[in-house]
Amino acid sequence: MQRDTGIIRKVDKLGRVVIPMEIRNQFEIVEGTPVEMFIENNNIILRKYEPNCMFCGNTMDLIQFKNKLICKDCIEKIDKGN
Numbered sequence: 001m002q003r004d005t006g007i008i009r010k011v012d013k014l015g016r017v018v019i020p021m022e023i024r025n026q027f028e029i030v031e032g033t034p035v036e037m038f039i040e041n042n043n044i045i046l047r048k049y050e051p052n053c054m055f056c057g058n059t060m061d062l063i064q065f066k067n068k069l070i071c072k073d074c075i076e077k078i079d080k081g082n
Helices: 021-026 073-082
Strands: 033-041 042-050 062-065 066-073
Touching: 062 073
Parallel strands: none
Antiparallel strands: 033 042, 062 066
16 A cells, blocks of 8 residues: 655765655664565565564564574474475
């Protein structure tokens, strides 16, 4: 769902864009909060980064295995051969 905020920012010489305070507050983004960027169709999407399972996208009960995050449910499915 895309929502127009009416807020426009310019890119500076170093390619930076300031995220408006209203948006930072809404998403609890403070200094040091990781954000991720990706392209969807012709849009640049910026969102607060939340680690998730590489298989199902779950954000709970994650275990790191060889620099990849996998949730306990997917680990159980792998163990059972499903």
